[in-house]
Amino acid sequence: MNQLEIHNLAKFYGTKKVLKDISFTVRDGEFVSILGPSGSGKSTLFQMIGGITKPSSGTIYLNGKNINGKRGHISYTPQSASLLPWRTVLENVVLGQEIAGKKDLEKARKMIKRAGLEGFEEAYPHELSGGMKQRVSFIRSMMSPQSLILLDEPFSALDEFTRLDMQQWLLSIWEEHKKSILFVTHNIEEALFLSDRIIVFSSSPTTIKQEFSLPFPRPRDRKILLTDEFLHWKRKIYQSLSGDESEQLSK
Structure with a gap:
């Protein structure tokens, strides 16, 4: 448990x-x-x-x-989204999985779509609003292997x-x-x-x-x-x- x-x-x-x-x-x-x-x-x-x-x-x-x-x-989501500015939305979302040695890009794309961010997979953090950045940050936490x-x-x-x-x-x-x-x-x-x-x-x-x-x-x-x-x-x-x-x- x-x-x-x-x-x-x-x-x-x-x-x-x-x-x-x-x-x-x-x-x-x-x-x-x-x-x-x-x-x-x-x-x-x-x-x-x-x-x-x-x-x-x-x-x-x-x-x-x-x-x-x-x-x-x-997995930790801070007050500011703390996305890596040189990584795209998709790359930021799978960061936790990447560190753990296993990426699930299909699941990441589904989560991004579920968050209403379809079409922004290749966007960079500076192109997103504050709410969009927080969604990406939370998806990253949900995608990470930690419970x-x-x-x-x-x-x-x-x-x-x-x-x-x-x-x-x-x-x-x-x-x-x-x-x-x-x-x-x-x-x-x-x-x-x-x-x-x-x-x-x-x-x-x-x-x-x-x-x-x-x-x-x-x-x-x-x-x-x-x-x-x-x-x-x-x-x-x-x-x-x-x-x-x-x-x-x-x-």
Whole structure:
């Protein structure tokens, strides 16, 4: 089973404690979002999961294996698309597979078409809009052989309409392939619309304040954004983030 397990993770930079006793899981095919204030260590957590830096204490398991300090086990989509400017759309999409030693150009072309980018296979990143670049970046993650995808605020630079379209598109692709996703965002509505669960981080030194399992069925439709139940959950998450425990809703 493809599962990420974080056990009692902590990170220090000198005497400054950034993360404190972080424990959670992302199950096979699950979409989990992390919400927290700026500076709460979300990017540091991603760096540790990706093996860029090691935790000061605690353990990260992926599919039962300790991956502390080990790279190449996850696929990562950053806030900026980070496409290689000298490679075409098709060449960027298959980069992860190419590194792993096996390319599936037919599948890549199908994914590009599914993303509404048919005809842009030989285009270069500078010829694409911001939304198009993010689609290419996400397809690259879906095409990579790793079972876990980390998404670090991939839509934050997009306008509201493009962002809504990208959220709907991301879900449609994810529901076909069901890779496990850990998603960082500052946007409560985005987290509610996309996720199976939401993990709320405290301010630094960061701990997990609360974890919420969401009741919304899949596939998701943007009409839920206007329902009373959605607004109820939005207030609930907001109150958790704001730290006003006295006003927490009971359900």
